[in-house]
Amino acid sequence: MKVSLQTFGTRGDVYPFVALGAGLRARGHDVDLATSVDFKAMVEEAGLNFREIPGSGAHYFATPAVVKAIRKSPSSIRTAMAMPRPSVDEVADSLERMYDNAQGADFMLSNLITRGIGYAGPGVPWGTVSWWPMTPTREFRAYKTPDLPLGSAYTRLTHGMAAQMEWAFNRPAVNRFRTRRGLPKLSKSPVGQLGHQQPVFYPYSPHFLPPPSDWPERVHVTGYWSWERPEQQHQADLVDFLAAGSKPIVLALGSAWPVYGEQTLDLVRQAVRQARRRLIVVGGPEGDRPDDELRVQEVDYGWLFPQVAAVIHGATFGTTADVLRSGVPQVTVPCWADGPYWAARLAQVGVAPAPIPFQKLTGAQLRAALDEVVTDPGYAERAAELGARVRADRGVEKACDLIETWVSNTTA
Missing domain, CATH: 3.40.50.2000 (Glycogen Phosphorylase B;)
Structure with missing residues (x-):
């Protein structure tokens, strides 16, 4: 055929x-x-x-x-x-x-x-x-x-x-x-x-x-639809960063990074530090990074996401799929297209707090949402249960x- x-x-x-x-x-x-x-x-x-x-x-x-x-x-x-x-x-x-x-x-x-x-x-x-x-x-x-x-x-x-x-x-x-x-x-x-x-x-x-x-x-x-890619060599500094401490938070905004910009990255940094977590940024602005933060240009989400504490993302279809399959909690900051649609559904099934629309994003909202997902074990439990069903x-x-x-x- x-x-x-x-x-x-x-x-x-x-x-x-x-x-x-x-x-x-x-x-x-x-x-x-x-x-x-x-x-x-x-x-x-x-x-x-x-x-x-x-x-x-x-x-x-x-x-x-x-x-x-x-x-x-x-x-x-x-x-x-x-x-x-x-x-x-x-x-x-x-x-x-x-x-x-x-x-x-x-x-x-x-x-x-x-x-x-x-x-x-x-x-x-x-x-x-x-x-x-x-x-x-x-x-x-x-x-x-x-x-x-x-x-x-x-x-x-x-x-x-x-x-x-x-x-x-x-x-x-x-x-x-x-x-x-x-x-x-x-x-x-x-x-x-x-x-x-x-x-x-x-x-x-x-x-x-x-x-x-x-x-x-x-x-x-x-x-x-998930692609089981051939075994890849992951960058050494990322492997070392994951092994060097407690599970980090991932910020993954995909191709919409030009919309979110550096201001969003700064707000996320503050929220992650308040939660006493480390941060992995996928893509995003160039620049120096503090010791508790690592930037990777591109990575296999199917490999990375199961190893982290939570993912902050825009709730577009592809990233939502990857985070659901990984079975970890999420914080959503939708900015356009199907992001608001899937972000609302993620909150409805209890694997993410209420969405924070990008156009109304504040540091206080982001800090509260991230604190909620890393301190309330219910999010991790529901995400793990749904993730197992999605993978099946x-x-x-x-x-x-x-x-x-x-x-x-x-x-x-």
Whole structure:
């Protein structure tokens, strides 16, 4: 079987696809992974065939206007308006590249940013991945829609609103692509077909967020997709630092570091010192470090997180997955996108205190939250229990099973 995986964005958008691709390859399948050249080395390390999608998602937060917008508000719409946007023709050109990448595949899988090629007509059976629930349900409202006390009818309506917004974003380039290929334009949104005509994969744990009872059968909550990377040599100073004292705190803000900035690092330092802990900073600003602090540019979270006392992070999908799997408590400082969504859920299940929105962050809040997670053993107990369940999900294996079954059924 040949599978085309197409994803774009930051590391958190690419890593799960690499994990899935590695799982499919281990079963003997031929796997192409199309993404930006920023992640070519990671794709090839996993033994997958790299295919390029033009552009760069890794440097999304390097744009001053985007940083300014997020610092003002976590609104995805506000951020999208501040982001430099390619023209309709440029997006259609990217769809052309994605179309070419998919040809000859038995199945294609996209993410939010690359989903337009599915709507455009990839010429092969396809499905999609979402980092948060997008399938209509009466049990909870759509992602980032107003919380109004209007009952289940309104709750389900919010999903229609969200679908129309997604289609409005994709429609110009999709129809430009279709016109180039002599296909009729789509006037009606195809988003409603997802989960009915095409499978939808949610690579998070059902133990963390159970699927609603009214979702269609082609919607799958698989468990997180984690890549068991080959044994790596970890930097010696990090290994020594971990062994030199009590378990430290990790600050991991990923690609959003330009938004958080040095002021956030200073507040975290003060909170960690008050808690009488040491600090490991992943990424972040350059500069001298005191003896009780270590900076690492990049590290395998799956190896590091189980060895620490707690992780402070922005609650985006990828880091949330890694911390949940590690079974350690968390402090969340969400700044944008899905961060507020998953941060609220982490607090709800009791593995983190109430989120501290970055836009309202104070040192007092951060100190209180960190003191809470390192002194209340309930957080560590709940995190360890949930972590064991999350690790038992077999997310990659389940997704591989589903894809193999889907392809078998569509080619029978």
